[in-house]
């Protein structure tokens with residue numbers, strides 16, 4: 001890292017934006033693509049899965065990035081992006097997931113996406129698996145509960161590193177890996193409904209993913225020696241609701257359910273508190289000596305994370321007023337305001353997370369998701385359609401100011417890729433109206449719209465932040 005003086009960003013800071021295949025690409029049955037779990041989740045995690053694809057699923061078309069990627073990447077370049085985070089749809093490469101040969105048409109699509117990035121000097125940041133396990137693996141194997149998934153994923157990762165490893169430097173193995181504990185189908189392709197899933201199966205799925213992540217890192221070392229592999233954690237700091245020592249420990253226990261994933265990815269072994277929690281829950285895992293050795297040897301190069309909300313925690317059940325959160329809820333913090341979707345807004349929490357992760361792991365940190373999901377109104381100003389999204393600018397400004405503080409604290413931060421840099425379909429609710437982008441996409445929750453793109457006010461604001469390397473932020 002280039003040393004940052006207080007409140008300035010390093011000269012090699014990776015400014016950019018983040019997306020996921022199922023939320024932008026559409027073309028759900030084109031190019032030889034197989035079905036993924038997203039094709040049976042028309043309403044995100046708000047309703048049980050469907051049997052097969054349904055017309056009310058906005059992700060079938062999403063924002064049609066599959067056909068419009070060149071135009072979209074050109075817009076990212078206009079903002080000055082140094083990096084673009086996208087995911088590869090597993091079911092484009094292996095339509096069923098358990099084949100031995102990949103689908104060339106799927107591979108060729110991502111060649112073209114990477115070509116466009118290179119044309120504009122944008123470094124791709126690729127998530128190997130972002131909430132889109134091939135449906136066949138969910139239906140036939142019950143997703144990550146089954147150890148066979150480890151081999152299927154390793155084969156998939158090896159194909160990606162062999163094909164793109166010389167062109168893609170930054171890789172993430174699993175999006176928000178800790179969310180499998182809360183959204184087993186979305187995050188782990190686990191078909192068994194959550195209320196029927198045993199704790200042992202759930203934690204075995206976690207273990208299988210962690211082993212697969214280590215095997216992907218091993219594959220990268222062999223096939224793409226210049227690649228850097230990171231884990232990706234859903235960060236959600238938990239503050240004690242009161243100074244009562246029992247509340248303080250309750251908050252620590254809640255945080256550790258997330259921190260455990262970083263501990264394992266960085267240190268290569270299960271921490272004692274995690275093993276105790278498994279014992280207390282009566283969970284007995286199947287872990288081979290070979291797997292222990294893999295976890296220990298193939299640890300990550302950097303830690304990436306999403307950050308949207310903090311929560312509170314208390315040991316006093318009568319005080320547990322639960323609010324909304326990213327994928328899973330937490331106890332509401334009475335000191336914070338919330339977004340229209342109830343996600344509590346806490347810029348200082350980002351500085352806290354950055355300091356905590358750096359102190360704990362001493363690995364470079366990458367903020368690969370952050371942002372405000374909000375309803376936007378498209379209006380005409382001087383003959384051009386736009387959105388005056390001062391609320392989004394304020395949210396991102398305040399969070400970036402805290403990133404600057406963390407840099408001044410000495411934290412090694414690699415970059416910042418705000419979520420949904422172009423409007424996309426929401427993961428939790430599958431709505432278009434929950435917008436995060438600098439670029440407005442004309443598509444509505446009922447599927448109507450031209451899919452035309454319009455620059456919001458935040459487009460120019462972010463371009464200036466990047467151009468000035470953070471100097472233009474309001475402090």
Ligand code: BGP
Nearest residue numbers: 020175176326373426427428429
């Ligand atoms: C994270 C996911 C993303 C994304 C984001 C915003 O959990 O990694 O896929 O969607 O949250 O969440 P939502 O779309 O539910 O507003």
